[in-house]
Amino acid sequence: MNLLKLSAGLLALALLGGCVAPKTVDYSAFKQARPKSILVLPPINESPEVQASYSLMSQVTYPLAEAGYYVLPIALVDETFRQNGLTTPTDIQGVAPGKLYEIFGADSALYITVSEYGTKYMLISSDTAVTA
Numbered sequence: 001m002n003l004l005k006l007s008a009g010l011l012a013l014a015l016l017g018g019c020v021a022p023k024t025v026d027y028s029a030f031k032q033a034r035p036k037s038i039l040v041l042p043p044i045n046e047s048p049e050v051q052a053s054y055s056l057m058s059q060v061t062y063p064l065a066e067a068g069y070y071v072l073p074i075a076l077v078d079e080t081f082r083q084n085g086l087t088t089p090t091d092i093q094g095v096a097p098g099k100l101y102e103i104f105g106a107d108s109a110l111y112i113t114v115s116e117y118g119t120k121y122m123l124i125s126s127d128t129a130v131t132a
Contacts, residue, residue: 035107037070039077039100042089043112043132052117053089056132060112072106080104 040061045053061071080103086092093111100109116131 030108033108035069037072037106037108038064039072039104039106039109040064040074041093041109041111042078042081043114044089044093045114045117047114047117049117052114052130056112056114056117056130060110064110072104077104 040057043053043056057074061074064071081087081092086095097109100106112132114130114132116129119126119128
C-alpha cells in the first residue's frame with residue numbers, strides 16, 4: 001500500500017513539474033522600431049560544448065530570414081571582424097552599437113549568450129537542451 005502511495009505522489013510531482021509557465025519577454029520596443037535588417041553577432045559560449053557558438057548562430061539566422069528580416073551573411077560578418085582583429089565573441093559583442101551600425105548599416109543587432117547546449121544522458125533516456 002505504501003508503494004502505491006509513493007508512486008502516486010511521484011506521478012503527481014512529475015505532472016506538476018511539467019506545468020511550469022514559460023518566461024514572457026516584452027518585444028514592444030523591438031516591434032515599434034520596425035527593423036528591416038539584423039546583424040547576428042557570434043554568441044558567447046558559456047556551455048562546455050565547444051561547437052555551441054557557431055552551431056547556434058547558423059540555426060538562428062534561418063527563422064529570422066523566414067520572418068522577413070534581411071540577415072547579414074555570417075561569413076561576411078565573421079571575416080569583417082577577423083580583418084579588424086576581433087576574433088572572440090566576447091570582443092565582438094563589446095563593440096559599441098553605433099560602430100556596428102557605421103560598419104554594417106544594420107537596423108538591429110542580435111546579442112546571444114549560450115548557457116546550455118548538448119545532450120545529457122540519464123539512466124533510461126537522454127535530454128537534449130539548448131538555452132540561449
